[in-house]
Amino acid sequence: MSPSAPSVPPAMDRPHFIGIGGAGMSGIAKILAQRGARVAGSDSRESETAAALRALGVTVHIGHDAAHLAPDATSVVVSSAIRPENPELAAARERGVPVVHRSDALAALMDGTRPIAVAGTHGKTTTTSMLAVALTALGSRPSYAIGGDLDAPGSNAHHGDGEIFVAEADESDRSFHTYAPEVAIILNVELDHHANYASMDEIYDSFETFVGKIRPGGTLVISADQPGAVELTSRVRDIGGLTIVTVGESEDADLRITKINPRGLTSEVTVVLDGRPLTFTVSVPGRHYAHNAVAALAAGIAIGAPARNLASALAKYTGVKRRLQLKGEAAGVQVIDSYAHHPTEMAADLEAIRGAAGDARVLVVFQPHLFSRTRELGTEMGGALALADASVVLDIYPAREDPIPGVTSDLIIDAARAAGADVTAEHDKQAVPEVLAGMAKPGDLVLTMGAGDVTDLGPLILARLGS
Structure with a gap:
């Protein structure tokens, strides 16, 4: 099924977002508005993001008040950051309006597409952005939802009429378990989000669950260098129907980085692909950004993008805000x-x-x-x-x-x-x-x-x- 004319789920026809100015929430709101939903929401303060949403026809209230929840709202979308005592959330529950977690809303937007989900303790936003920019440059017309703006307020998400959907997959509250990607990237695995994870074992269990959600016949792109990712790879090797592609500077990496040559605020990166060197430019400085770009390259190849064209297109990524x-x-x-x-x-x-x-x-x-x-x-x-x-x-x-x-x-x-x-x-x-x-x-x-x-x-x- 092509997402060129996607249906909006009934619960998402007239959604109300609490905290609509947040990076993840605003992206979903934007895509729904572009798909024809009548979107409203509230945020604690005015922002450029709020202005960008209003330009799409979204109603954005400043401050939180039960009166902001429209009588005909079909759902209330929340993130894990929204507290139970929020007056709009309390009003929704009192009126029986369905409450939808942000991750479930995003998963619904991915229905009928070929999703690429980007996970890891660090680098998710950058890698998701690299893929979105490169695939757009190749004419793939992807949809995407990113945890940061590319070049202007509101540029963190887009509804494209192609079949690919690139999304940042957040592990902080285990909400990435909601997604069923065709291709998943795991950049690194470290202990963070201590309010939700008490140990590395809990982190590994959570990432294993995420890997288990990859569609049969799908691909996991994962670091061959970062210790947590290496340990996770050993734990998921036996999952049937899963192709694992390791990337990095390790000798045994499937897509091996042989050289990272810094050039001021850019880098020149060489990888070995099918036994031959492939060199391309990464337009942001730092070794970790070079690794992110190679992970994006591997994921794009897995979804069917021509490798050398994709490598050239990755140079068009020039950064994300912040x-x-x-x-x-x-x-x-x-x-x-x-x-x-x-x-x-x-x-x-x-x-x-x-x-x-x-x-x-x-x-x-x-x-x-x-x-x-x-x-x-x-x-x-x-x-x-x-x-x-x-x-x-x-x-x-x-x-x-x-x-x-x-x-x-x-x-x-x-x-x-x-x-x-x-x-x-x-x-x-x-x-x-x-x-x-x-x-x-x-x-x-x-x-x-x-x-x-x-x-x-x-x-x-x-x-x-x-x-």
């Missing part, structure tokens, strides 16, 4: 935004920037994300910040969590200082532009880093530096 995104330059200082919030991601982005920056100083404004993550990984976060020349550490961004006694940014700051890092604590986020103005010198690079609202500081820092 993934080492250049925000601007003022007074000779470049400001770059990074979504990194796990120690592995932080270290990878800092190493990538160091590789591209030469002798320039790298200054970081880091905002920890979640109390539970800081409690479990604060020491490792501090160690990652030691890769910067100097850092400013903000208070923890709580997101969906309540405070945990004794868990503060001091856990990170103390660990960073123990590792020899130059770290400043700053409890007033609004004071950061002035602090950076006193630290930064022409030629420096400033990274705003974290998954919370630290991203808002980039333009303010640039304005202060330019004043």
Whole structure:
């Protein structure tokens, strides 16, 4: 079945999204609107995403109020971040309106398509975006749902009239168990999301369940280098009807990377494909992004894209908002935004920037994300910040969590200082532009880093530096 004229499930005909401005929620809302559904929702604040949704005819309310739920709403879509006491959710339950989890809504959108689901502790958004951009460049007209904007607000999702649907598959709340992909990518497997996973065994069990959802005759693309992925591969080898393609720099990788040649803010990558070298450009810096591109290449080949054409098309990917995104330059200082919030991601982005920056100083404004993550990984976060020349550490961004006694940014700051890092604590986020103005010198690079609202500081820092 081609999705060129997909039907909208009855429950999705007039959906109401709580938290519609979120990356995952807004993408689903956008696709439904493009398919002809009458979409409404609410969010806590105005945003460019809200404006982009309104441009599609979506009704977006600011603030949460039971009155926002239309009398004829056919469902209420929620994510795991929505609390039970939300007034719109309470009203839906009182009125008997079906409550649909975000993952179930996305799974319904994939019906009748050939899905590619991208999973892993890190790199999902980038790899999903690479595939979406490359397959679009090849004329495949894919639909896609991504956890970040490609180049403009609202560009995190699209309804295409081709048969392929590329989706980011989130393991944080086990919601990726809902999907049944034809091709799945697993980039890495590490312990994270400590509110939902107590051990690596639980993580492995969750990823095994995801692999078990791959359609019969489907393909798993998985890292041959990352220890957690290697362990998972050993656990799923015996699943019948599954083709496993390993990718990486390991000698035994099925799609082996033989060279990653950094070239400023790009890389040239060579792989061995069918016994012959294939070299292509990755238009973002860093070894981890090169690995993401090779995983995307393998998945695209598995779904039927011509390998060499796909490799060339991957060069058209130039980044996702918040993934080492250049925000601007003022007074000779470049400001770059990074979504990194796990120690592995932080270290990878800092190493990538160091590789591209030469002798320039790298200054970081880091905002920890979640109390539970800081409690479990604060020491490792501090160690990652030691890769910067100097850092400013903000208070923890709580997101969906309540405070945990004794868990503060001091856990990170103390660990960073123990590792020899130059770290400043700053409890007033609004004071950061002035602090950076006193630290930064022409030629420096400033990274705003974290998954919370630290991203808002980039333009303010640039304005202060330019004043």
